Amino acid sequence: MDSYVPTADQRLLAGEVRRVLTEEHPFQSRHGAQDDLWAQAAELGWPMALAPESVGGIGGLAEAALLAEEFGRALRPEPLDLIGAVAHAALHAGAGAPMAEALLSAILEGSARPALSPVAAVEASPVERGWRLHGGSDLIWGATGANEVLVAAVSSGARLLARVAVDDPGVGFATAAGFDGRTTATLTLTDVILPAEAVIAEADGFLDLARDAYLVLGAATAVGAMSKVIDLSAAYIQTRKQFGVELASFQALQHHLADAYIERELARSMVSLGVETLLDEPDARTRERMAAAVKARVGEAGLVVGAKGVQLHGGVGVAEEFEVGHHYRRLLAFELTAGSRAAHLQRYAELSA
Amino acid sequence: MASQQREDEPEAFRKALRQLLADELPAEIAARGLQGFHPMRQDIAAWQKILARRGWGASMWPVEFGGTGWSIRRQHEFEEACFLAGAPPQHFQSLRLVAPVVYTYCAPAQRERFLPPILNGEEFWAQGFSEPGAGSDLAALRTRAVRDGSDWVINGQKLWTSDAHFCDWVILLARTNLEVKPQRGISFLAVRLDSPGVTVRPVPGIDGACSLNEVFFEDVRAPAENLLGEQDAGWGHAKFLLGHERANTAEIPRLKRGVARIKSLAARPRPGARAPLAREPSFAFRLAEVEVDLIALQSTVWRVIDEEAAGMPSDITPSVMKIRGAELLQRINLLQVESLAEHALPFYPEPDDRTGPLPGPDYAAGAMADLLYRRAATVFGGSNEIQRNLIARNLLKG
Numbered sequence: 001m002d003s004y005v006p007t008a009d010q011r012l013l014a015g016e017v018r019r020v021l022t023e024e025h026p027f028q029s030r031h032g033a034q035d036d037l038w039a040q041a042a043e044l045g046w047p048m049a050l051a052p053e054s055v056g057g058i059g060g061l062a063e064a065a066l067l068a069e070e071f072g073r074a075l076r077p078e079p080l081d082l083i084g085a086v087a088h089a090a091l092h093a094g095a096g097a098p099m100a101e102a103l104l105s106a107i108l109e110g111s112a113r114p115a116l117s118p119v120a121a122v123e124a125s126p127v128e129r130g131w132r133l134h135g136g137s138d139l140i141w142g143a144t145g146a147n148e149v150l151v152a153a154v155s156s157g158a159r160l161l162a163r164v165a166v167d168d169p170g171v172g173f174a175t176a177a178g179f180d181g182r183t184t185a186t187l188t189l190t191d192v193i194l195p196a197e198a199v200i201a202e203a204d205g206f207l208d209l210a211r212d213a214y215l216v217l218g219a220a221t222a223v224g225a226m227s228k229v230i231d232l233s234a235a236y237i238q239t240r241k242q243f244g245v246e247l248a249s250f251q252a253l254q255h256h257l258a259d260a261y262i263e264r265e266l267a268r269s270m271v272s273l274g275v276e277t278l279l280d281e282p283d284a285r286t287r288e289r290m291a292a293a294v295k296a297r298v299g300e301a302g303l304v305v306g307a308k309g310v311q312l313h314g315g316v317g318v319a320e321e322f323e324v325g326h327h328y329r330r331l332l333a334f335e336l337t338a339g340s341r342a343a344h345l346q347r348y349a350e351l352s353a
Numbered sequence: 354m355a356s357q358q359r360e361d362e363p364e365a366f367r368k369a370l371r372q373l374l375a376d377e378l379p380a381e382i383a384a385r386g387l388q389g390f391h392p393m394r395q396d397i398a399a400w401q402k403i404l405a406r407r408g409w410g411a412s413m414w415p416v417e418f419g420g421t422g423w424s425i426r427r428q429h430e431f432e433e434a435c436f437l438a439g440a441p442p443q444h445f446q447s448l449r450l451v452a453p454v455v456y457t458y459c460a461p462a463q464r465e466r467f468l469p470p471i472l473n474g475e476e477f478w479a480q481g482f483s484e485p486g487a488g489s490d491l492a493a494l495r496t497r498a499v500r501d502g503s504d505w506v507i508n509g510q511k512l513w514t515s516d517a518h519f520c521d522w523v524i525l526l527a528r529t530n531l532e533v534k535p536q537r538g539i540s541f542l543a544v545r546l547d548s549p550g551v552t553v554r555p556v557p558g559i560d561g562a563c564s565l566n567e568v569f570f571e572d573v574r575a576p577a578e579n580l581l582g583e584q585d586a587g588w589g590h591a592k593f594l595l596g597h598e599r600a601n602t603a604e605i606p607r608l609k610r611g612v613a614r615i616k617s618l619a620a621r622p623r624p625g626a627r628a629p630l631a632r633e634p635s636f637a638f639r640l641a642e643v644e645v646d647l648i649a650l651q652s653t654v655w656r657v658i659d660e661e662a663a664g665m666p667s668d669i670t671p672s673v674m675k676i677r678g679a680e681l682l683q684r685i686n687l688l689q690v691e692s693l694a695e696h697a698l699p700f701y702p703e704p705d706d707r708t709g710p711l712p713g714p715d716y717a718a719g720a721m722a723d724l725l726y727r728r729a730a731t732v733f734g735g736s737n738e739i740q741r742n743l744i745a746r747n748l749l750k751g
Contacts, residue, residue, distance in 0.1 A: 004656035005663040234748045254745030261744050265673045266649040273652035293645045342638075349641040 004272040006066060013049060013059070014066040020044065021074035027323045036145050038078050042110020050087040050107060057108050061088050061213065065220040065275050072224025075326055077182045079115075081221045082142025083107060085213035086114050086150065088278070093205040098197040099163055100206070103150075114163070115146035116210060117187050118338075124153035124160055130195045131155070133162055136172070136188035141214060141338065143175060143185035151187065152207055161203035162194055180329040208284060212291035215338060216274035219298035222334045223271055225327045226264040226302060229309035232324050233257060236313055253312060260308040263301035270294045289351035296344035302331035363427075370431060374438045377403045383439030385704050387610070388719030391564040391726070392441035393705050394477065394519040400440050401474030410472045411448060418456050418464065419472045425658045429605070436606035437613070446516065447471045447478040450594055451524050454541060458582030458590055467543070479517040479546065481525040481568060482591065484510060489739045491526065491591060492535040496570065498527035498542055505529075505542055505580070507550075507573040513733070517553045517566040520546055525570075530585045539587035543579040544570075560725035562703050603654050603674035604682060608647050611685035615640060618692035618716065630692055643684055650677055669747045672740040679730035679737060686724035697721045 006014065025037060041047060050064045051057030064084035071080045087107050094100020106112035122135035133153055140149070149171075151162045166173040172188035200206055234257060237247035247253055274294040281287050306328035310317035313324050335341065382396045404410040412428045414420035423431070436442060448471060455467045470476035487493040496509025507527055517523060523544050530538030546553060550573040555563035582590045619631035619640070630636050657670050690697040697720055699712035711718060731737045 003663070004652075004659040005665065230748065238749060248749050251742070254749070255738070255741045257748055258741035258744035261669075261748060262673050262676060265670060266646075266653055266677065269652035269656045270649050272656055273648065290648075293648050296642075297645050297649045345638055345641045345645065348645060349637045352641070352644070 004269070004276075006062075010063060010066055013063060014070055017046065017067055017070045018073070021070060021076065025074060025076070027075060027326075036078065037076070038110065038113060038145060041078070047083070047087075047110045048108050050084045051091055051104060055091060055104060055108070057087075061216075061279055062275050064088070064213075064217055065271055068217045068220040069224035069227075069271075072221035072330070073228045075181070075225070075228070075323070075330065077144045079142035079144055079146075079182075081217035082116060082214055083114065084217045085210050086116060088213040089206045089210035093209050094200065097200045099161075099200050102197075103163060113145055113147045115140050115142045115149045115185065116214075117141075117149055117151045118207060118211060120152040120154040120159050122151055122153035122162075122189055124155040124162065124199075126155065127193060130193060131160070131162065131199050133164075133189045133192045133194065136186065138186040140185040140187055143173075144183040146173070146185070149173060149187055150210075151189065152203065158201075159203050159207060161200040161206055163198045164189070164192060164194065168192065178333065180333040181326065182333070205284075208288065209278075211338065212278055212287050215291040215295040215344075216271060216278060218334055218338065219267065219274060219294050220271045222298050222302045222331055223264065223267050225330050225334075226260070226267060226305040229305050229324055229327045229331075230257065230260050230264060232327075233260065233309045233312040236324075240314070247312075256308045256312055260305045263304045267298045267301040270297050285351060289348055292339075292344040292347040292351065295339060296341045296348060299335040299341045299344070302334050306331035366427065367430075367434075370434050373403075373407060373409075374435065374440070377407075378435075378438060378440050382441065386436075386439035386441050387614075388704075389614075389723035390703050390719045391562055393703075394516075396441045397444050397477070398474040401443060401472075404443070405473045410443075410474075411452070413449065414452060414468075414472075415456060418452075418468055425662070426655075429654070429658075433606040433609065437610055444471075444477055444516075446480045446520075446524075447476070450480055451478040451522075454524070454581055454590055454594060457593070458541075463578070463581065476522060477516065477520040479514050479520040479523045479566075479568070481511040481514055481517075481523040481544075483513045485512050488513070489736050491539075492588070494526055494528060494539065496525065496527045498525075498529050498540065498575075500529075500577070501574075503577050504574040505577065507542065507544065507570045507575060509570050511568040511570075513556070514553075514566045514568050515564055517546060517568050518555055518563065522546060523568060524581065526587055526591060529587075533585070536588045538585050539591070540584050541581040541587045541590055542575055543581055544573060544575045548573050548575070550574075558726055559728070560722040561700055562722060562726065564726070603650055603678040605647075605651055605654060605678075608650070608678065608681055608685060611682065611689060612640075612644060612647060614720070615643075615685065615688045615692055618689060618720075621692075621716075623694070636688075636691075640688060643681065643688065646677070646681055646684075650674065650681060653677075669744045672735075672743050675734060676731075676737045676740050682727055682730050683724075686720070686727050689720045690724055693717050693720055 025035065046067060048057045049059035049067055052060045068081045068084060071078065087104060090100040090104040094104065103112060117137045117140050119137055119139050121137040122133050124131050124133050133151065146166060148163060148165045151164060153160050153162055164171050170190040170192040174186045175183045178184045237253055240247050271294065274291060277287055277290040309324045310328050313322060316322045317324055319325065382399060385396060386392065401410060409421055411419045412421040412423050412431055416422045452468060452471055455464055482491060484494050484496060486495065496507065496511065498505040498507045509527065523546055525542045525544050526539055527542055528538055529540040550571040552569040554567045556565045556567055557563050558565055619636065620629050622629055653674060657667065660666060696713055696717040701712060701718045701722065
């Protein structure tokens, strides 16, 4: 990305995604279980925006960030941020690895919905022409709607990455409803045998890139949610009257709204910086440091904006029927996922030393 | 194209800039600059003359008036490198407030009269906007200018006038028409501060310095040609100016220099403590918070520059930067004095008020004075509350 301003093509893409999401998947239509639009997204070619033309896509990380923002704004449960992060890692760390190349094209055509098990809690041992995996993890990123899992595993101290389908023999993928309308999952692998081409044997680079990109694209999703909270809150306080006047006439409430806007503006800049860093910065340590800064700043911003949105809505802010409380839960979930603000500030300080 | 060619060589530019700072920035000026006291006129003037000789005296002006034609990013890089090296900041009111009014709104004769002495560090200007009853609310100002023959006759009082004690001129907002709405009927006048009837009285600050002043005008006469811009149109000119002021008040170089100073201070051994403050996890954590917030602000500045270049300027992002920049500066200043602990307590007089030796270690000089003075950062240039009002008004108009 040469600039912090989206190009005309990028704005066109984001505008089309927003149009489809608002017209065909409005908030009101969802009660209880949410719809899933990944099949429609694939028909519309959206996953192709997650990678550049050189590998058959039409975009890249900057486009992924714009889409993630729209998904966040529309409260979508599909983990575009995680899928986009995996595509980024497969593109940049998977050259020559058959697993990564197959994965990337399956993502772009919309057939692969990978979740990621990022902590190497699974044991891998070599077998003839492949690997045996055994173990499990209850820390899964992007579980909602996943049809496969990328599993970080450890063999003789080295990290590798295995690709398993959720319905493969020996694979358990137990899902549960999350508090924010998405899905959590627990993975168990019982002596799963995989061919060598389903595994990246030296996966440190892939896992680091996927993590950094997930932090930045998750932040983009949060920026979308924050923007929607601000729009909803501005509209609400101009509608609701108390003491015979619009709530918007009270300066204390105006300043809550202004503070939310300030947080969102800085968060949006951090996403642009994060995208630029991941695309242009050759040093892995610097990339990790900046991704940590992005997550720390945007995580906090999300909590502030979400809480202010609920406050500005008064009583209905805590009612299930109103959209703002759903965004608050998403923003809270973002803060808790992939390292909280405290963890990332600590990481930032360590990597600065 | 020549200008693009110049822009495409950042390394050559950086080398020339480093060279200038190494060869021409006098060491004693740099040392004073790094302490954080109010810069003295002689230091500002000396550095301005050096820059003007190099052709870099007014990088933010249009080329035809002496600007450099640099991109905005390069201007920022230049300013930051100079500031981090300890150079006194170029005089804000003269170069960034008065000059834009002069080259935007004034006739060629006035441009020729006023711009070169600013560029060459020969004349300095104070900003006479605020009054006792008109701070953030400029529409309430009462200073009057009445036409008498070929002169304006000025009566009134200005307050919080930075640097008036060493300036040659004041750019005055005065009421020139009582017949119209308060926002109209205000004009800009250039008034010499040595005119008969002008009294400059320093307002001692809580930092122990006198950088702020009250300025009284009693039947002060200024010739008619000292009207700057259009008569009675000063409100619009002032809004244009304050927009300039806000766009520059993220103060990234000052924030970066502050963080660097915290790091150097917090790494010092502490009497009676087992480790330097920098090694205390809770302090390191707060410093990381500040650094990450600074990154967020810096990336917002870049984004605003790109948006302006793309013809998509935001009305309210300058307010965002002003609010956050001022708050961050105050947090940085607090971490500086926390790093000094009791060494921050002695009162260090301003460099030009010193008679004897320093009352404490030289590395502590200026830190407390800077913290105390910069409590005003959230007040001046449109208080942070006014900025929040502006943001909210913009969000609620839709």
